[in-house]
Amino acid sequence: MDYATLKTLHLTTVAVTLMLFLLRGAWMAAGSPRLGARWTRIVPHLNDTVLLASGIALAWTLRLSPLEHGWLAAKLVALVVYIVLGTIALKRGKTRSQRIAAGVAALLVFGYMLAVAHTHNPLPGLD
Numbered sequence: 001m002d003y004a005t006l007k008t009l010h011l012t013t014v015a016v017t018l019m020l021f022l023l024r025g026a027w028m029a030a031g032s033p034r035l036g037a038r039w040t041r042i043v044p045h046l047n048d049t050v051l052l053a054s055g056i057a058l059a060w061t062l063r064l065s066p067l068e069h070g071w072l073a074a075k076l077v078a079l080v081v082y083i084v085l086g087t088i089a090l091k092r093g094k095t096r097s098q099r100i101a102a103g104v105a106a107l108l109v110f111g112y113m114l115a116v117a118h119t120h121n122p123l124p125g126l127d
Contacts, residue, residue: 003061006058006061009054010055016047017051021107021110022107025089028096029099035090059072070122071121071122074122075117082110085102086103086106089102089103089105
């Protein structure tokens with residue numbers, strides 16, 4: 001797969017990830033039983049697998065290493081934080097307010113990852 005196709009695939013899966021998280025977050029906040037639907041437990045994970053695989057493929061294609069590029073390391077750390085916050089928001093939060101707070105925090109981390117990806121700077125906006 002060439003660079004342009006990989007980048008398009010990666011950016012598309014980023015957008016789908018955000019849309020699915022927002023949808024599931026809205027369902028969680030509303031107490032909708034749709035959050036427990038089978039497809040909502042499968043499709044986001046499939047998309048996120050393609051997202052991660054395309055990100056790894058892009059890094060490989062461009063010969064980028066998180067050990068050499070601080071912005072990429074920052075993005076990977078933020079990804080782990082996003083995943084933890086997302087699981088608290090959608091599954092593990094004990095109260096609705098904890099889940100909503102974790103969801104908002106996850107969205108802020110997601111925005112940070114987008115900014116880092118765009119600027120290739122681990123501290124976007126501070127340069």
